Amino acid sequence: MGVIYVDNRNNCSFYNNPNYYEYLIEYRGNFLEEISKVSYACGDIINNRFAIVSVKAGMIDNLILDVPSILFVNFREMFILESTSPENVSNIYQVKLNPYLSLDGSGILVGIVDTGIDYLNQEFIREDNTSRIDTIWDQTSPSNEGSSLFIGKAYSNDDINKAIQAQLKGEDPYNIVPSTDTIGHGTEMAGIIGARGYSKELKGVANNCTFAVVKLIQSATFQHDLKLNGFELPVYNTAEVVAGIEYLRQYASEKNKPIVIFLGFGCTDYSHDGSGLFAKYIDEVGSFRGVVVVTSTGNEGNAELHSSGYINNIGEINTSELNLTKQLNNLSFRIWIRKPNKMSLNVISPSGQSTKFITSKLYKSETFSFVYEATKLTLKFYVPDNVTGNQVIILTFTDIKPGIWKLQLKGEYIADGRYDIWLPPAITLPEGTKFLNSDPEVTLSLPSSSKKIVSVGYYNQESDSIVGKSGNGFPLNTYIKPDIAAPGVNILTTSLSNKTTTVSGASVAAAITSGVCALLLQWGIVERNDLTMYASKIISYLIAGASRKPFDIYPNAHWGYGKLDFLGTINALSGTRNLESQNNFDLEYSLNNMLLRFTLKKEVLFGDETFF
Known part of the structure; x- marks a missing residue:
């Protein structure tokens, strides 16, 4: 069964090791044979196109060079559960089906x-x-x-x-x-x-x-990072x-x-x-026939953790202001600049210290220290990212202090000038953290x-x-x-x-x-x-x-x-007709001489008794 049933597995021992990162990759060729020769990584096949690799932290670029069958490496993506348990519930809704329903x-x-x-x-x-x-x-x-x-x-x-x-x-x-x-x-x-x-x-x-x-x-690595920030919750990785x-x-x-x-x-x-x-x-x-995947758009619609904008001309500057309400050990997110646009970045700390505008270069990495905040920032540029084709800038803060952090983008090459920034989910951030100029649109979650x-x-x-x-x-x-x-x-x-x-x-x-x-x-x-x-x-x-x-x-x-x-x-x-609904939550109809109903029926709870 694909990932699951491959005859010559690499017997990978690095999975779920906090010192190793798992990535989803696309490959072509002798992937298992090539990765078996690498000491700092291992992997397994998912199907004839995708595979999973576990690689020592900081070594993914080396792996791309050492395993030529790897075509693309997906960014690591942190997934959270998307339901909540409400408090003080007084109105409960049941999902019910009419007993005459044949389906x-x-x-x-x-x-x-x-x-x-x-x-x-x-x-x-x-x-x-x-x-x-x-x-x-x-x-x-x-x-x-x-x-x-x-x-x-x-x-x-x-x-x-x-x-x-x-x-x-x-x-x-x-x-x-x-x-x-x-x-x-x-x-x-x-x-x-x-x-x-x-x-x-x-x-x-x-x-x-x-x-x-x-x-x-x-994910052991995502959990480790969240624990350093004071959060403990279930988190998962793409692969x-x-x-x-x-x-x-x-x-x-x-x-x-x-x-x-x-x-x-x-x-x-x-x-x-x-x-x-x-x-x-x-x-x-x-x-594939008969295969349907269903997911939600997530819970981030009003979280104010998305900022976007357009730069219309070369040299024009736009600013996104991030209000961080509490010190974090680590914070990482990406700036996505739509292809074929190219932009440079300047980060200004709450005290006013600036990185100056950094012009992006292919896989360029820069590290900065903000003296007054005692915060370190590492920037990595992908121009373009080999999966999406967009310019991507990864910002990784260490010991980031609270306050308003300004992210300035300047046009270097402009077509439509679109850029977007999405922070991690609200449940993984201090309460009140948000973009001051947030955009509530395009907040649907992957996938x-x-x-x-x-x-x-x-x-x-x-x-x-x-x-x-x-x-x-x-x-x-x-x-x-x-x-x-x-x-x-x-x-x-x-x-x-x-x-x-x-x-x-x-x-x-x-x-x-x-x-x-x-x-x-x-x-x-x-x-x-x-x-x-x-x-x-x-x-x-x-x-x-x-x-x-x-x-x-x-x-x-x-x-x-x-x-x-x-x-x-x-x-x-x-093509059958509607029958009269009994209430706002009853949907009743006929099909092939059958009476059918899909009901969301409201209950109101009074103490220990239920009344309809």
Whole structure:
């Protein structure tokens, strides 16, 4: 299985070592043979185009020279989870389906690339006590000697069933399948997508689907840097994410099943134009029949961590002002200058000390010391970056002090003069840190700007308004993202140890949409109504069925083409008419003499009792 099943692996021992960095690379030729001769790096193949390398810190440029089969190296990108647990919840919304609905996800595999899954949760176990989970690749588990996996261990449906039987006998199931979801995010999102529904209010959108799960390993290097800044949260790296997606794609191919792959995380500091290796990989995956990847636009819409502008003439200067509210041990981000523009950079500290304008040169690196702040700055120029073609400047601060830092760009060669700066996610920065001249547009997270991914914003279904945090489009390319918006506030779901919880955030909307995509794949491929179900067609169906407010202009950067509307999508497919809705959250319709309903039903909690 690609990354996962290669005959001549390099037996890499550097993965998850904080002194080594993992990168996603594109290769052509004898990659494994060439990298096996290098002492400071190792790698494994993902598929016949992409691979993962682990290289000693600061040695990536050497690796490019020593391994000629490496064509492109993707920048390291930090991913965070994209849901939150609301406090003081009074209004809870359930994702429900009418019992007459014939679509339930049967025959569809739902892939979850996340924090894992609580496989002992009853909502993922059938009535005969067999698991609905076909496989778990736990990247955090110790690898068996001679394993075909480059990290971790895969557990089969048989393994999981044996663990369930062990639990029923009073034995320890984790002696058989030791994989757990200690965070709960993956379990909660899987519940929204396809909880069985033993508890009536917890029934997922596609409650008869089966699951294939990848538990991601956290990035040791990103975690180390965040801990030095006083933050501890789960963070992940591009390479392991891509490996997880490819595992699921190939698994579905071997089982000859359609698959929806849900991604519940995102990254802010990337090109936002679909030109990176991750975006290219997603578009490649979306070209396979019966494979649909779904993600959200993230939670950075109103974080004020994006600055952009245009320089119209050579010599013209624009300034972005960054207000940092607390000292950080380290801070790194990139300035993206759209090709073919070229600009020089001047950084001015809060005390007024300046680097002066530095003219960019290919792979040039400069280090500066700000005396009064006792801050060190390293600049690295890519002119152009060999993946995106843009001019990229990486700024890495050490012991950066609070205050207003000015980033001045001066035009050296100007076409349209566009530049952008995205900081890391708000959850990884001191509260109040922001650009004073921020731009709320183009704040959608990676990989939601990819062309062949279902990209979902989120709205508050009670107020029927977009949530300010929802990442905004449009990408810096020629296509529209987000595609649609879906509910994302106070959604009821199952959690660890069979408990229930409410969740909000961007990934919640993506989970609801993933369930709907599973139903569409069932209708199209399993029930043979449309055997040519590709990602692009699913996106078109969702767009065609989206509901729109009468006085708004669509598509727009917040809602995309409108709200997710399963009724509208089915109508677009079948041409049937709407039946009268019972309330604002009930969508009811008929198809082939069947009464169908997709319901978001409001509950108001009073003490320990629930009233409808």
